[in-house]
Amino acid sequence: MALYLITGIGGFIGSSLARELLRRGEQVRGIDNFSTGRRENLAQILGQIDCREIDILDLEAVKSACAGVDFVLHQAAIPSVPKSVLDPIASNRANVDGTVNVLVAARDAKVKRVVYAASSSAYGDTPTLPKHEGMTPDPISPYAVAKLASERYMISFYRCYGLETVALRYFNIFGPRQDPSSPYSGVLAKFITLMLKGKQPTMFGDGEQSRDFTYIDNAVEANLLACKAPAVQVAGKVFNVATGRRVTLNETFKLLQELTSYSGTATYGEERGGDIKHSMADISLAEKHLGYKPKVNFEDGLRRTVEWYRSET
Numbered sequence: 001m002a003l004y005l006i007t008g009i010g011g012f013i014g015s016s017l018a019r020e021l022l023r024r025g026e027q028v029r030g031i032d033n034f035s036t037g038r039r040e041n042l043a044q045i046l047g048q049i050d051c052r053e054i055d056i057l058d059l060e061a062v063k064s065a066c067a068g069v070d071f072v073l074h075q076a077a078i079p080s081v082p083k084s085v086l087d088p089i090a091s092n093r094a095n096v097d098g099t100v101n102v103l104v105a106a107r108d109a110k111v112k113r114v115v116y117a118a119s120s121s122a123y124g125d126t127p128t129l130p131k132h133e134g135m136t137p138d139p140i141s142p143y144a145v146a147k148l149a150s151e152r153y154m155i156s157f158y159r160c161y162g163l164e165t166v167a168l169r170y171f172n173i174f175g176p177r178q179d180p181s182s183p184y185s186g187v188l189a190k191f192i193t194l195m196l197k198g199k200q201p202t203m204f205g206d207g208e209q210s211r212d213f214t215y216i217d218n219a220v221e222a223n224l225l226a227c228k229a230p231a232v233q234v235a236g237k238v239f240n241v242a243t244g245r246r247v248t249l250n251e252t253f254k255l256l257q258e259l260t261s262y263s264g265t266a267t268y269g270e271e272r273g274g275d276i277k278h279s280m281a282d283i284s285l286a287e288k289h290l291g292y293k294p295k296v297n298f299e300d301g302l303r304r305t306v307e308w309y310r311s312e313t
């Protein structure tokens with residue numbers, strides 16, 4: 001049994017990691033400042049985890065949380081492109097300064113490995129598809145820059161201090177418990193909850209933008225594989241975590257009409273600042289070195305997610 005520290009445990013990805021680790025008989029400690037993370041996400045497992053209200057900007061507190069830890073899964077962040085465009089200082093503080101604190105604390109506590117929630121936004125709007133890890137990053141939004149900077153810090157801590165780190169570039173992770181309530185929420189959580197209530201969703205732009213939407217179980221699996229893969233294959237490296245397919249928002253809306261029984265239309269508005277048009281991953285590196293294979297495809301993931309939100313309303 002190993003002890004895992006999840007930063008951002010109240011978030012939808014952090015809490016999903018916690019549930020799977022517990023299911024596998026592992027020990028879980030978690031930290032969150034509960035600014036965007038939610039205690040309800042942890043309601044069923046609170047008795048089984050060591051959950052601490054800690055901000056990753058508080059280095060001493062993060063150091064105490066790292067004591068005795070084997071693996072750190074660093075998910076804590078302010079995860080939004082438009083939010084970062086509005087407030088780049090807050091984005092940088094949480095997404096870069098916070099990461100450096102986590103790395104320093106993990107290094108000093110002699111943690112075995114740190115796995116980081118990096119982002120596909122690092123690729124920017126370059127026309128080449130699929131995106132592969134060998135491409136030169138070209139981040140657009142402050143959020144994307146911060147996520148890329150943290151990814152580089154991961155690599156730096158491996159090179160300078162020998163701390164094993166793995167950066168997983170998440171491609172639009174979605175699934176149950178993703179918060180739909182903020183204007184900055186992920187598009188699928190927003191669209192599903194609106195459409196289940198018979199309300200009209202808004203596409204920013206023409207709806208022809210595409211994403212490699214990746215169901216949460218795939219991201220969870222990638223994290224756990226990244227903890228266990230041989231260091232020689234993964235330490236100090238970056239991997240795409242995705243499905244290798246893309247769908248447009250217009251196509252997704254049609255699927256959601258069937259799944260939610262929403263008979264109305266979508267409305268179309270201004271394109272969003274800092275947005276990118278198309279995103280799709282080459283996942284062959286993760287397949288080769290992590291043994292990663294997407295377990296749940298987009299359609300099944302969407303179905304499960306709609307069912308979950310339906311059961312919550």
Ligand code: UD2
Nearest residue numbers: 079080081119120121170171172186187202203204272279
């Ligand atoms: C980026 C990253 C993603 C993750 C995420 C964290 C890319 C390709 N992906 O997601 O991996 O790090 O940031 O937040 O950079 N949209 C609408 N209507 C809405 C809401 C969104 O049309 O009500 C559009 C939005 O303009 C965008 C698409 O839907 O074109 C996806 O937006 P999102 O905020 O769900 O995720 P995205 O792609 O910024």
